[in-house]
Amino acid sequence: MRVISRVQSLSRGLGCASVETGSGLGSDGDGCEFSQRIGESVQISSGGVTDVGRVRTNNEDCFRIITPLNLFVLADGMGGEAHGEIASALAVETVVKHCLDEEANPAAKVLGQVQPGWSARTKRLSTALYLANKTICKSAEEHPEQRGMGATLTAAWIDRSKLSIAHVGDSRAYLLRAGSLLQLTRDHSLVAEQVRQGVITAAEAEESDMQSVLLRALGAQPEIEVDAEEHGLFPRDVLMLCSDGLTRVVTEPEIAGVLQAETDPMRGAEELVGIANDRGGPDNITVVIARMLKDSNGWFSWLRRKALKNLGNNGNAGGK
Numbered sequence: 582m583r584v585i586s587r588v589q590s591l592s593r594g595l596g597c598a599s600v601e602t603g604s605g606l607g608s609d610g611d612g613c614e615f616s617q618r619i620g621e622s623v624q625i626s627s628g629g630v631t632d633v634g635r636v637r638t639n640n641e642d643c644f645r646i647i648t649p650l651n652l653f654v655l656a657d658g659m660g661g662e663a664h665g666e667i668a669s670a671l672a673v674e675t676v677v678k679h680c681l682d683e684e685a686n687p688a689a690k691v692l693g694q695v696q697p698g699w700s701a702r703t704k705r706l707s708t709a710l711y712l713a714n715k716t717i718c719k720s721a722e723e724h725p726e727q728r729g730m731g732a733t734l735t736a737a738w739i740d741r742s743k744l745s746i747a748h749v750g751d752s753r754a755y756l757l758r759a760g761s762l763l764q765l766t767r768d769h770s771l772v773a774e775q776v777r778q779g780v781i782t783a784a785e786a787e788e789s790d791m792q793s794v795l796l797r798a799l800g801a802q803p804e805i806e807v808d809a810e811e812h813g814l815f816p817r818d819v820l821m822l823c824s825d826g827l828t829r830v831v832t833e834p835e836i837a838g839v840l841q842a843e844t845d846p847m848r849g850a851e852e853l854v855g856i857a858n859d860r861g862g863p864d865n866i867t868v869v870i871a872r873m874l875k876d877s878n879g880w881f882s883w884l885r886r887k888a889l890k891n892l893g894n895n896g897n898a899g900g901k
Contacts, residue, residue: 596631596865597643597670625651625739628847629869632854634826635862641665642824642867643673651739652680653869657752657824659798660730668730671720672713672799676736679709700811703745706738707809710747710799717800731800735766735822739814739871747809750798753828755836756812757819762837767808769797792829816875823853826864830857846870 633640641658643666656672658665683705691704692711699707713734721727733750746754746765751773754765767773771794772786781789797806814820819840827836831853839856843849850868857866 596633596640596867597666597673598629598631598645598867600629600646601648624874625871626846626874627653627869627871628845628850629653629655629867630847630850630854631867632858632862632865634865635858637865639663639666640865641669642826642865643669644822644867644869645673645677646869647677647681650680652677652736653738653820653822653871654734654736655752655822655824655867655869656732656734656799657750657826657865657867658730658732660727664727664730665732667720667727668717668732668800669734671716672732672734675713675716676706676709676734679712680705680738683709694806696809699809700740700743700745702738702740702743703747703809703811706736706745706747707807710734710736710749710807711805714749714799714805715803718803721800731795731798733769733795733824734799737820737822737871739820742814744812744814744820745809746812747807749805749807750795752822752824755821755823755833757821757837757840758815758817760837760841762833762840764833765810765812769808770795792825814873816873818873820871820873822867822869824865824867826862826866827853827857827868829864830860830862840870844872846872 627646629644629646631640631642631644642656643658644655646653654673654676656669658667658669660668692708695704695707717731721730733752735748735752735754736746737754738745748754748766749769751768751770753768756763756765771791772781772789774796775781776783776786786792799805821836821840835856836853839849839852843852849870853868854866
């Protein structure tokens with residue numbers, strides 16, 4: 582297994598960011614990058630960047646990349662003062678800890694609603710968000726000054742060619758495949774719901790003063806509904822997680838253009854953050870990109886070589 586880690590400080594406001602490789606290469610900072618082989622067919626190259634933006638004085642975003650698990654977690658805190666930072670850090674740490682513990686104890690209890698056919702990892706990831714909600718609520722109960730804090734959270738867990746997503750709030754997960762950008766998550770916000778119900782148009786939602794009103798967030802209620810789903814992955818797919826500090830000012834066609842043009846995940850994340858800051862950087866901005874690379878020594882290449890060899894043998898036999 583080849584694992585590479587690089588950390589780079591980008592701008593004001595550290596926020597909460599780290600990469601863990603499981604091989605002594607982990608670091609904290611604003612930017613993280615790694616490359617790791619998964620299974621026999623696909624290698625992941627990934628990078629993440631968080632930035633305070635141009636308006637805020639503190640960074641309430643938080644992300645973690647756990648390379649041994651191929652786990653990516655991103656949260657956007659809220660609550661004023663430093664409480665948003667506390668909420669996002671609690672949420673991310675709870676999800677990471679539960680997923681790590683679950684690897685050691687796969688028979689642990691599953692919480693919340695479970696859909697038929699979900700893989701064990703999707704169940705674990707969904708449970709982790711339920712636990713994160715309880716952790717934030719408990720902290721707010723024990724510390725009255727934290728009441729009202731909360732966080733959005735989007736997590737992605739890759740197991741060979743299967744992607745598990747769990748999500749609460751308006752941070753997003755996107756998948757770029759063959760030039761097309763697909764939003765994997767659904768925003769749990771007032772304006773997004775109004776668009777879905779036909780009350781307002783998508784263009785009107787972009788201009789609405791209610792964009793920051795969430796219908797779901799970790800810590801808002803003792804019980805929370807978690808969205809979770811699974812997707813297949815293929816070589817050359819690109820996964821991106823981001824906070825709304827990006828999507829408020831950078832369009833989806835622009836995001837797709839950067840993801841297609843920039844093959845280095847770290848540089849792609851830096852470029853997207855830079856575009857958001859060039860447009861005023863009104864909020865904290867976090868971008869995590871994971872690119873599925875085709876492994877020349879992997880299953881797909883082996884299958885292709887075997888097919889070509891068989892074709893050649895059949896041709897020779899037919900010529901005799």
